[in-house]
Amino acid sequence: MTPAVRGLFGVAGGAAVLALLRLGSLAPYTAERDVGAIVRLAWRARGERVRDCRRRTPDELAKLPVHMRQAEVCEGRILPYRLVVELDGAAAVSRLIHGAGAREDRPLYVFQELVMPPGTHRIVLRFTREGTPPADSTTTSGALATPARLTLDTTVTIGSRRVVLVTYDEAREQLVVRDGSVR
Amino acid sequence: MSLLEGLKRGARRGLAWIDAGLNRVYGWRYNPLYHSGALVLVLFLVLLVTGVYLLFVYHISEPYESVVRITRQAWLGRWMRGVHRYASDAAVIAAGFHALRMLVQGRSWGPRTLAWISGLVLLGSVFVCGWTGFVMVWDVQGQVLAQAGARIFDLLPIFGEPISRAFTGERALPGAFFFLNLFAHVALPIGLFILVWVHVSRLARPGLFPPRRLTWWLTGALLALAVFWPVAITPPADPFTLPGRAAFDWFYAFWVPLARAVSPGAMWGISLAAAALGLAVPWITRPRLGRRPPASAVDERLCTGCEQCYLDCPYEAIAMVDRPDASQTGKSTLVARVDPALCVSCGLCAGSCAPMGVGPAGRTGRAQLTVVRDFIAQHHPGGGDVVVVACDRGAGGVAAATEVDGARVYPVSCGGNLHTSVVEFLLRAGAGGVLIVSCPPRDCWNREGPKWLEARLFQEREAELRDRVDRRRVRLVYAAAGERALVRAALTAFRTDVAALETATAESAIDLERLCELAEAGAEESR
Numbered sequence: 031m032t033p034a035v036r037g038l039f040g041v042a043g044g045a046a047v048l049a050l051l052r053l054g055s056l057a058p059y060t061a062e063r064d065v066g067a068i069v070r071l072a073w074r075a076r077g078e079r080v081r082d083c084r085r086r087t088p089d090e091l092a093k094l095p096v097h098m099r100q101a102e103v104c105e106g107r108i109l110p111y112r113l114v115v116e117l118d119g120a121a122a123v124s125r126l127i128h129g130a131g132a133r134e135d136r137p138l139y140v141f142q143e144l145v146m147p148p149g150t151h152r153i154v155l156r157f158t159r160e161g162t163p164p165a166d167s168t169t170t171s172g173a174l175a176t177p178a179r180l181t182l183d184t185t186v187t188i189g190s191r192r193v194v195l196v197t198y199d200e201a202r203e204q205l206v207v208r209d210g211s212v213r
Numbered sequence: 214m215s216l217l218e219g220l221k222r223g224a225r226r227g228l229a230w231i232d233a234g235l236n237r238v239y240g241w242r243y244n245p246l247y248h249s250g251a252l253v254l255v256l257f258l259v260l261l262v263t264g265v266y267l268l269f270v271y272h273i274s275e276p277y278e279s280v281v282r283i284t285r286q287a288w289l290g291r292w293m294r295g296v297h298r299y300a301s302d303a304a305v306i307a308a309g310f311h312a313l314r315m316l317v318q319g320r321s322w323g324p325r326t327l328a329w330i331s332g333l334v335l336l337g338s339v340f341v342c343g344w345t346g347f348v349m350v351w352d353v354q355g356q357v358l359a360q361a362g363a364r365i366f367d368l369l370p371i372f373g374e375p376i377s378r379a380f381t382g383e384r385a386l387p388g389a390f391f392f393l394n395l396f397a398h399v400a401l402p403i404g405l406f407i408l409v410w411v412h413v414s415r416l417a418r419p420g421l422f423p424p425r426r427l428t429w430w431l432t433g434a435l436l437a438l439a440v441f442w443p444v445a446i447t448p449p450a451d452p453f454t455l456p457g458r459a460a461f462d463w464f465y466a467f468w469v470p471l472a473r474a475v476s477p478g479a480m481w482g483i484s485l486a487a488a489a490l491g492l493a494v495p496w497i498t499r500p501r502l503g504r505r506p507p508a509s510a511v512d513e514r515l516c517t518g519c520e521q522c523y524l525d526c527p528y529e530a531i532a533m534v535d536r537p538d539a540s541q542t543g544k545s546t547l548v549a550r551v552d553p554a555l556c557v558s559c560g561l562c563a564g565s566c567a568p569m570g571v572g573p574a575g576r577t578g579r580a581q582l583t584v585v586r587d588f589i590a591q592h593h594p595g596g597g598d599v600v601v602v603a604c605d606r607g608a609g610g611v612a613a614a615t616e617v618d619g620a621r622v623y624p625v626s627c628g629g630n631l632h633t634s635v636v637e638f639l640l641r642a643g644a645g646g647v648l649i650v651s652c653p654p655r656d657c658w659n660r661e662g663p664k665w666l667e668a669r670l671f672q673e674r675e676a677e678l679r680d681r682v683d684r685r686r687v688r689l690v691y692a693a694a695g696e697r698a699l700v701r702a703a704l705t706a707f708r709t710d711v712a713a714l715e716t717a718t719a720e721s722a723i724d725l726e727r728l729c730e731l732a733e734a735g736a737e738e739s740r
Contacts, residue, residue: 031237039238044430048438055302056445056460061357061469065455072381074374132370139375191455197383208382209453 066147067188071115071155073198073205075138075176077108077129080163106135109159111176113140116154126160138176148190155182155196155205180205217497224317225694229610232656233695241653241691245431248423248655249311254409255428256304259435261402263297268399273391276351277449284446295439298462301343303435305464308336318606318658319498323505324415324528324555326495331412333491338405343465345398349391353459354466356380356450361472365484368477382452415555417529420655506558507574509551515570518545521675522562522571527660530555531562531571559659560630564669567676569632578632578676585623585635589642592621595719597645599708601700602636604628604662607652609697618701620648620708628652629662633669633678636687643719646686646711650700653691663691685714 031039083104091099108129115123122144130136140157159178176198182205186194195208228246235244245252270290272279283290312332315321321329344362348355363376379386413419422428447459461469472480490497499505511522513536523531536548549571551562556573563572569579594600602623605612612624623639625631628651636647649670654663667689668674678687688710690703 036238043235043238044434048434051299051302051306052438052442054463055299057463058458059461059463059466059469060456060458061353061473062455062457068455070381072378072383074378130374136373139378141375141377141381191457193382193453193455195382195453197381 062191065145066190067145067149068193069117069144069146069151069153069186069188069196070193071113071123071140071142071144071196073140073196075111075127075140075157075198077111077138077176078159078163078178079106079108079135081106082164105133108134108136108138109161109163110134111138112156112158112160113142114156114158115142115144116152117144117146118152146188148188148192150185150187152185153182153196153207156180157205177203182207221317221319221498224313228314228317229693229695232693236653236693236696241656241693242424243427243430244653244655245307245423245427246310246314247653248420248427249307249314251420251423252307252427252431253304253311254421255423255431256300256307257402257405257409259300259432260297260304263293263300264399264402266293267297268395271349271395273388273395276349276391280350280352281446284444291443292436292439295442295444296435298444299435299438301339301346302462302464303431304339305336305343308332308339312336316494316498320557320658322495322499324530324557327415328412329495330492331408333488335405335408335412337488338401338408340465342398342401342405343462345394345401347462347465349394349398351386351391351450352447353450353456354447354461356452357456357461357469358466361469365472365477365480368481380452415528416660417527418661420660508553508556508558509560509562509571509573511549511551512570512577513548515566515568516545516548517568517570518547518549519567519675520547520549521565521567522549525561525565525661525665527559527561528555528557530557557659559627559662561627561659561662561665564630564632564665565674565676566632569634572630576626576630578634581625581630581632581635582638585638588621588623589639593643594621594639594645595643595717597711597716598643599646599648599704599711600639600644601704602631602639602647602649603700604651606658607656607692607694607696608650609692609700610694611650611697611700617697618704620704627657627659627662628666629657629659629664631666633676636670636678637682640682640686640717641720643717644686645714645717646688646707648704648707649687649689650692650703651689653693656693683714686711686717 081104083102085102086100091101110126110128112126113123114121123142127138127140128134129138157180180198182196184207186207186209188194188209192209196205197208198204199206232244232246235246239245241247266289267283270279270283280294283294285291315325315329315332344358348359360377360380363380366372367375367377379390413421445460448457471483475483509530518533518536520533523533530552531549532552533547534550536544536546538544539546549562551571558573560573560576563569563577563581566572566578569577569582572578572580574580599620600623601611601617601620602625603609603612604627605624606627611617611622614622616622623635628649631649636649639647649666651663651666652658657663665674669676670678670687670689671684678684688703688707690700692699692703
């Protein structure tokens with residue numbers, strides 16, 4: 031192989047590698063294939079916090095180190111909510127939303143995406159506190175606690191590849207629809 | 214043969230074929246695959262320089278808009294961004310080839326475990342760094358990467374609030390998100406340089422940089438690519454629009470289709486399994502107990518304390534320590550000591566030791582003389598025959614054969630392990646010439662074998678080929694595993710040159726003990 035031919039091969043090889051680098055670096059991809067439109071349910075709710083307290087027996091207290099002998103122990107949790115969604119009259123979602131965290135004592139987070147064809151759809155949504163606090167427990171619901179029942183009955187028109195967001199407006203204490211046109 | 218061995222052999226053949234092609238076009242000095250590890254470091258530096266510029270013009274308050282502005286600056290911003298992007302992609306390719314080479318060459322276990330694991334951590338950090346970089350742009354790709362990552366991380370019960378909630382459109386993304394991204398993107402590279410130091414910490418004289426010409430070629434090529442084929446602006450992220458068709462960087466976003474197809478739990482499972490497999494490579498690829506090559510050992514009676522093996526060891530496995538009985542025996546005050554935990558059994562120390570007092574069992578200078586004596590007895594080279602001394606890792610694969618084009622082949626485990634006394638022995642036994650075929654220097658499985666071999670043969674480095682050996686009858690050529698044609702051509706040329714010399718005569722009886730004593734005396738003299 032003469033130096034000239036080698037040089038030619040060298041340049042061609044280098045150019046081929048660069049072309050591959052470019053192709054790998056900017057290759058077209060459709061992340062959401064075959065998806066018409068989406069109704070996204072996403073909000074954070076401050077639920078009713080329930081405290082179950084009980085007094086320790088003298089035996090239990092005696093077994094504890096002196097500095098840990100607290101007479102009363104309390105455990106808190108957030109009451110769950112049931113989320114029910116009907117799309118165009120058909121049941122789409124029915125599930126219980128628990129408080130976040132291992133002890134379920136953190137706020138509730140709703141996040142669900144419902145795929146549907148573009149067009150006009152009727153959404154009926156109920157977000158209802160589930161269960162009642164035990165009689166002997168104490169409850170604390172702050173000033174900004176989410177109401178025990180939230181409902182939404184609306185009709186939305188969604189374009190192709192568009193997302194409609196259903197979220198909770200804390201100031202108005204109601205579920206609202208956003209489509210990105212007003213942020 | 215196990216599946217793993219079969220895969221390794223197949224990959225080795227593939228690499229040998231590619232190496233041979235690249236050597237032919239660029240020459241072994243500039244074969245980029247031989248410098249894949251060093252090229253990653255060069256690319257880090259390119260990323261650092263371009264990244265510093267981008268850092269000053271990027272704004273976390275308007276991430277996408279600032280990237281658009283940068284890209285529209287035709288004379289600086291556009292190509293700075295392009296070089297930054299393409300260098301990060303090239304770094305992944307180079308790191309991939311580097312890891313593959315180490316794996317198929319069996320350089321991933323024992324004392325090299327630290328380098329393998331730190332290399333994997335480095336690669337993982339590069340991916341995370343790249344991920345934060347793409348999210349910073351906050352275009353469609355950044356949004357998809359952020360959402361896919363958040364979906365996976367939301368499975369961990371450590372976040373007070375699901376990360377995915379940030380990308381629902383409920384509220385505008387806080388500047389803190391982009392600040393954290395930017396912080397991670399800038400802080401991680403600092404960690405990368407520390408990891409690079411750990412990665413090479415067990416190497417003597419680590420080859421951190423490729424030849425200067427290759428560095429400039431690479432940088433120039435990336436610049437040309439960025440200028441003539443710039444990185445395009447993709448549509449901005451929008452939580453209210455489903456990401457359509459957009460350009461993705463597959464060197465960093467390769468996992469996205471999988472993450473979207475399987476549950477976050479399955480993604481964790483796949484990722485952890487892949488990481489565990491990668492981290493287990495040193496234990497998977499480690500030969501079975503009886504088949505591991507032995508570490509070097511020092512015969513302290515022969516050690517003259519010259520420090521040559523200590524200087525030549527590419528893995529800093531040899532230390533010079535005080536000899537406890539130096540005053541009684543009259544021997545040197547220092548004696549070499551090998552740390553078996555650091556020794557990879559390359560045998561380079563055996564080639565460095567004039568008195569032949571160090572090396573792995575069976576490959577010390579003395580053991581080599583015994584082997585070459587048997588070789589002479591069996592094959593009787595003479596009458597001007599050329600003997601081909603071939604490294605069994607490269608050398609066109611001729612070491613596996615008994616002869617090549619009629620010339621007898623004397624295989625060695627590494628060119629750097631070859632003691633120069635073996636060459637002398639072959640010539641004194643009547644061989645017309647000795648053609649030594651070693652791997653190209655940057656392809657040596659033991660890092661510095663060819664470098665020390667050449668210095669010992671022709672530059673009087675200990676243990677040097679003695680003056681009385683006719684250098685016209687000794688030739689060193691470099692050939693990779695896939696370059697058999699090069700070996701044959703070199704053999705033909707060398708045969709022609711040897712034929713022009715006077716006929717070699719064989720010594721009737723070469724006293725091995727005498728040869729060793731002479732070597733010892735020579736070493737003592739040189740102290």
